[in-house]
Amino acid sequence: MKALEPFLYHTTVAYFSMEIALRPDIHTYSGGLGVLAGDTARSAADLNLPMVFVTLLSREGYVRQELSAGGAQIDKPNPWTPTDSTHPLPAMVAISMEGRSVWIQPRLYRLACPIGHAVPVLLLDTDLDQNAAEDRKITDRLYGGDDAYRLKQDIVLGIGGLLALRALGFSIRTYHLNEGHAALLALQLLRETRRPTDDLAPGGSLYDRGVVREKCVFTTHTPVEAGFDKFDYALIDRVLGDYLEVDELKQLAGQDRLNMTQLALNLSGYVNGVARRHAETTRKMFPGYQIRSITNGVHAHTWTHRALAELHVARFPHWAHEPELLAFADQLADEDVWNAHQVAKSELVEHVRNATGTLMHADVPLIGLARRMTAYKRPDLLFSDLERLMTIAQDQPFQVVLAGLAHPRDEPGHRLIESFHRHIERLAGVVPVAFLPGYDMKLGAAMVSGSDIWLNTPLPPLEASGTSGMKAALNGVLNFSVLDGWWIEGWVEGVTGWAIEGHPPGAGDASALLDKLQSVVLPLYYNDRARWIWMMKQSISKIGATFNSQRMMRRYATEAYMR
Known part of the structure; x- marks a missing residue:
């Protein structure tokens, strides 16, 4: 318990999340x-907030993605070795499930920041x-198995x-549930408030x-009804018994299922x-609830390429x-910003060559797109008209790097990944396109710093936030996105x-994307480099100074934790 002693007596906020990305490994x-x-x-940790983080160990990870010769995603376990970075704590608790005691032991990971503060992760x-x-x-x-396993x-x-x-x-005062996976925590707290029936007033609650x-x-992060965890009450009864009436x-x-x-x-x-948009969408899904908004942010020190840092x-x-100091990044010298970006871009180009054999070039604009591969994200929108894409590229060359995982049970997502293989073959010799397997934190960092243009094409209003675009902006990469989420x-x-604004919205996005790529984005890159670099600096100074997780956590601390 000695490792926990620095945290025990001042920690008042516990943050629960089914998944937490601590390190790539x-x-x-x-x-x-x-x-x-x-x-x-x-x-x-940076702000020395009195917090502890709780998640699952997930020994087998989520998905290790491999690609077949035809471009299909092959799902493999992605194990890691907990003993390399965590150690067991001398406490165990038991919960009755299906009539058996299930014992749980927390392991400790100490997440430290560069200035010396740390937070415990259990x-x-x-x-x-x-x-x-x-x-x-x-x-x-992580997210494996059937409904019983997920419950x-x-x-x-x-x-x-x-x-x-x-x-x-x-001694926790505030419990922060990051998505609905941890909602049973609130149910346990409720169960502990049960009053004796003798004390119950007529019509009162137990x-x-x-x-x-x-x-x-x-x-809440999910603006899609299908994304909510729901369980049959018969399953709840089978696993938890008479836990609550x-x-x-x-x-x-x-009434129908436990949502x-x-x-x-x-x-x-x-x-x-x-x-803000996501809060509006959630209010429409759940009328009558007060849904506030705290727009996500990203950790500036983690996601800024070292050359720019x-x-x-x-x-x-x-x-x-204090990432708000990035408001002054527009005063950096143009040549310094461009050269730093070219270091990051050259590293990404080299990674693409090593991983796929595809040759790309540091002097040709590079479009990056990386996200969960699922239908509503529309990662294939750029490839909706291959003939026109090739026509554009013949006059104004560009290259594309893609990455992302599909959930093992998301068949449409798997088909999307497979379709990229056909697009790559069709565009060969005209538009260099590469799909990088094994998307993770490390690859994500390389893509958000090494691309020139960050593309995001979800179907509105289904994007909750879209933090990859914030990471790209920190690196001077220019966002080219549908107007949804944080954008x-x-x-x-x-x-x-730039915004992608189709007419009608959603249905016309493919044409709008190609129109603006051809008439605005690529001409600027080739014909007005000074303006392009000016936009890079505006992106860093305006977005980096605002859409960072320091600002986000200061708002959570003052508005949610101290209420």
Whole structure:
């Protein structure tokens, strides 16, 4: 317990997330949600906030992506070695599931920031000798298995995480639920408020929901109904037994199935979306709830390429702790900014050559696109008219680098990845296109710093935030995006990047994308380099100074945690 002693007596906020991206070699994340949680933890350490972070150990990771000869994604486990970077803590807690005691042990990862502060991250593990063989696997695969497996993971995270904090000696005042996966934590808190029936006034409730709401903060990220965790009440009964009266559960979480998002909404006193537009979308999905907005941010020190970071250190020594100082980045010398970007771009070009054999060039504009490969993200929108794409490239050459994972059960997402192989073959000799397998934090950092143009084409209003564009902007990469998520707030046309505005919205986006690429974006790159570099500096100064996780965490601390 000695490793925990520096944290135990002042920590008052616990942040729960199914996934947290701590380092590229710790495979406890699948994508944007986990990377956001990791940036949250990094900024909490920077700002010395009294926080502890709780997640699952996920020994087998999420997906290690390989590609077949035909471009199909092959899903493999992505294991890592917990003993290399974490150590078990001397406490275990048990939860009854399906009539068996399932034991949970937290492991500690100490996340330190460059100026010396640190936050504890607890990774919950069920691979213990005390557990039945099937229960040892609950914390193996992130988002793996069937509904029963996912429910058990949610139980371990929410209920197990709460009990583990108490067993370790933490005294938590505020619980922050990052997405609905941890909503059962609020249910456990509610269960603990049960009044004796003798004390119950006529028509009164057995439970004090107000006490729970005072303790819980909920951030929802999913603007798509299909993205919410939902479980049959028969399954809840089978796994948890008579944990809470079913009538009470249905009032809180929905009549037909237990909706984890609805449960979190009903038991949290502060609820927010991750961008202004996303909060508006969530209010329409759940009318009657007060949904605030705290727009996401990214950790500037983590995502800025070292060549550019060296320029910042020379001019603004405290920029990593106070990213708002990047507001003055527009005063950097044009040549210095361009040269720093070319270092990052050359590294990406080299990586593409080594990984795929595709030859790209540092003097040709490079379009980057990397995200979860699923239909509503529309990652193939750029390739909607291959003939026109080739016509554009013959006059104004460009190149494209793609990356991203599809969920193992997302068949349309798998087909999207396979379609890129056909596009690459069709465009060969005219438009160099590469799909880089194994998308992770390290590859993501290379792409957001080495591209010239960052493309994002979700179907509005289904983008929650879209933090990859913020990371690109930190590196002077210009966003070219549909007006959705955070980009509505960061977009200044022709200054920080460009909007893709189809007519009608959504349906006309493909034509609008190609029109602006041909008539505005590529001509600027080739014909007015000084203006392009000016836009790069505007992107860093206006977006980097605002859309960072230091600003985000200061807002959470003052608006959500101290309410």
